[in-house]
Amino acid sequence: MRYDYWVIRYVPDAIRGEFVNIAVIAGRNEDWSFRRVGNLGRASRLGGSAAMTHAFMRRIEEAISVRLSAVESLVPSDLMPLRKGDVEDLRVRMNNIVQLSEARPVLANSAEEAANLAYDLMIVDTDTEVGHRSRVKVVNRLRHAFEVRPELVQHLAKSGIAAVGSQDTSIDFAVTNRHVHQMSQVWAFDVKDTRRLQTNIQAWNYLLGLLRADGGRLVARRGQSGVQIPKSVEINAVFTPPDTSAGEEQFEVAKDGWRRLGVQVISSSDSEAIVDEAERLLQAT
Template sequence: MRGVRVRYDYWVVRYVPDPVRGEFVNIGIIAGKGDDWSFRRVGSLSRASRLGGAASHTDSFVKRIEDAIASRLDAVQALIPGTPSPSFGRGEIEDLRVRMNNLVQLSDSKPVLANTAREAADLAFELMIVDSDTDVQHRSRTRVVQKLRHAFELRPELVDHVARFHVAAVGPQETGIDFAVRDGVVHQLSQVWAFDVKDTRHLQTQIRAWNYLIGLLRIDGGTLAKKGRPGVEIPSRVEINAVFTPPTTADGEREFEVARDGWRRLGVEAIASSDSESIVDEAARLLTASSS
């Protein structure tokens, strides 16, 4: 059945160099409820480290600030369970919020409606955080995801067959999937990538990790699942789409060419975001063919 959004709570992780001045930079989001939790952090700490001192400070001083913030973010991330944990919940986050009163702090909780903790974290991140160099990428990616979601929702015959923000797994290896179309098995997987960003290092890491999992899937097949629910088979020959926003820099162009070569070798169709609605038409055709 079509997912119904429910209430999740989220907490903003803040860097506060001087509590007396009251200045801060938002650097992460914790979101969750029950046994479904997610943590998302900024890809760059440059904005936060600049807040920590005057422009005349040396690069090594700024680097020490970034390292101090990063170590605290690592500690927070280590507390968020990657798998359902009955011993972790809102009480642990509130206890952490009370104890974190120095360099890195947690805000009071706020509600957000979402289908999963990951989606809740993404929505709160978009609303509350500027991620410096990766911000353009995040915002353009979000626009394309929303465009595709609306396109699927306009097709009544597809609505009950579309899964959003699920996980594709091959053995213990997992990766996130933006959209999947399935009935008894998965017929189509689609992931959105944004290349209109100045710094492609974070994007490069994400794509290579995703491609690695897709390579395993092409050999052995896999499963598509949402946390705590039974998985659906992903055949090795499933249709896979990489929806992309075009690059706007030379670095982005180079990274796009590398990504496109990898996708070609993996049998992944590269589709420009301007043509993303063709995925919806193909999904309808695949479902019709499977039922005939």
């Protein structure tokens, strides 16, 4: 599907025309996403000099952060729809030190994916986690592996939500035919922030524990009835290998949890084996 994205940039001196891209917003219809750099230090130094104090640069960062938070607050909930025209109006009004670029198109399966693709394309973030970039690459490669198999595409759900009661978690790929046969999620362990990774995995594992006990539903949006997820569904955790001792430690912890939940742990280099297994599962029905 076609999404539009806008790059948000910091422009300290409009006359000189220097700027730093610091965030993206992407969306279409009711599906929107926002992503910003993890550290504004690079932006705050633009146009400055060695004589600038840390406190002064920090004030610049805070000023930029306030403006970014104002934009992020516009990303809609189910009760607050956002339209392309709303963002265009905002772009016209934002003509100070933080500005929006003109809209550009990108092909993606969700607003989150569109924002991630635009972020990787348009933003240089020296403090960003390597793992995000590697995860996007693996997700795109696995998606392509499914899409070149016409017999599977009609059964493939991308960027879905696995729900048990009021609890839910994201699922990168699911293969369905009357019910869910296979679910796969990509995890990147080549990251700096292993604490955040640990938190995300723990939340995912908690939901999987509920699924193994009671089954659940796969939905495109929260509140929908969706497709049944049986307790015995095949679940895959696709991983990019760690490159630090902290990542190694987190990987070992994750593997232990996945083993207890009956999750298949598959290296990103072998991820296309998931597609072959999906075909086998469908043929067996």
